[in-house]
Amino acid sequence: MLTVETRHAVHQDHAKTMGTDELRRHFLADDMFRPGEIRLIYTHYDRFVMGAAVPAGQPLTLDKVEETRTATFLERREMGVVNIGETGSVSTGDNRYEMQRGDVLYLGMGSGPVTFDGAGRFYIVSCPAHRACPSRLVRLSDSKQVKLGAIETSNKRTINQFIHPLVMESCQLVLGYTTLEDGSVWNTMPAHVHDRRMEAYLYFNLPENGRIVHLMGEPQETRHLFIGNEEGALSPPWSIHSGAGTCGYTFIWAMAGDNIDYTDMDFVQPNELR
Ligand SMILES: O=C[C@H](O)[C@@H](O)CC(=O)C(=O)O
Numbered sequence: 547m548l549t550v551e552t553r554h555a556v557h558q559d560h561a562k563t564m565g566t567d568e569l570r571r572h573f574l575a576d577d578m579f580r581p582g583e584i585r586l587i588y589t590h591y592d593r594f595v596m597g598a599a600v601p602a603g604q605p606l607t608l609d610k611v612e613e614t615r616t617a618t619f620l621e622r623r624e625m626g627v628v629n630i631g632e633t634g635s636v637s638t639g640d641n642r643y644e645m646q647r648g649d650v651l652y653l654g655m656g657s658g659p660v661t662f663d664g665a666g667r668f669y670i671v672s673c674p675a676h677r678a679c680p681s682r683l684v685r686l687s688d689s690k691q692v693k694l695g696a697i698e699t700s701n702k703r704t705i706n707q708f709i710h711p712l713v714m715e716s717c718q719l720v721l722g723y724t725t726l727e728d729g730s731v732w733n734t735m736p737a738h739v740h741d742r743r744m745e746a747y748l749y750f751n752l753p754e755n756g757r758i759v760h761l762m763g764e765p766q767e768t769r770h771l772f773i774g775n776e777e778g779a780l781s782p783p784w785s786i787h788s789g790a791g792t793c794g795y796t797f798i799w800a801m802a803g804d805n806i807d808y809t810d811m812d813f814v815q816p817n818e819l820r
């Protein structure tokens with residue numbers, strides 16, 4: 547079963563007038579992981595799609611998606627898949643990729659229908675592509691790791707870069723996940739914006755009652771979302787995307803837009819935020 551929800555892009559002047567429910571409706575990405583279903587959120591931020599497939603033992607195939615009006619979803623798109631569950635497989639044509647927890651799969655434009663199987667919980671992201679880059683399974687040991695932060699500022703963490711120019715080729719998509727050291731709670735602090743690219747976060751590895759206080763909005767006009775396990779946040783190009791947890795967590799970050807230089811960020815120091 548495939549369900550697709552459309553999210554239109556929001557202007558920053560509109561976002562600052564929103565109350566809690568409206569903010570959550572536009573920017574919280576929830577209810578993506580349902581056993582036996584593929585659920586996608588089609589956004590108008592760089593036409594970035596995020597979602598999940600949870601085959602729960604029965605194969606699920608992602609093929610035609612009405613929103614793109616193409617014969618198959620990946621006809622003019624590339625895709626990233628991260629398995630945050632138990633071992634499962636992802637297949638396209640004659641290729642079958644066995645995915646352990648934490649593995650990342652890149653599928654190039656024109657890969658055709660994608661079948662998810664096994665005990666995986668597959669997080670899916672996709673954006674338009676202009677050429678076919680080779681598909682590739684990237685394991686944690688193939689990723690590039692960047693250590694950031696310190697215990698004193700509660701933000702000691704490792705940025706694991708997977709779909710990233712230093713690791714492999716893609717068109718627009720840049721993706722990885724960040725793990726926090728025990729006792730550190732802050733991600734992406736100091737915060738930043740990058741008007742060149744939108745971004746989406748998926749938070750996972752949280753206990754049931756744990757929550758992330760996710761910060762969004764223009765740096766001088768911030769808002770927050772309380773986010774639970776396996777839920778995410780859409781970050782428009784004008785918005786910061788940063789958060790602190792009441793518990794340990796991991797999060798997947800993925801971006802699409804004009805430029806794939808990960809380091810192209812405009813930093814905002816804590817004392818500049820409002
Ligand atoms: O543009 C890059 C993204 O916001 C994230 O990669 C930031 C992040 O993982 C972190 O600082 O913890």
Ligand SMILES: [Zn+2]
Pocket residue numbers: 738739740745787811
């Ligand atoms: Zn960012």
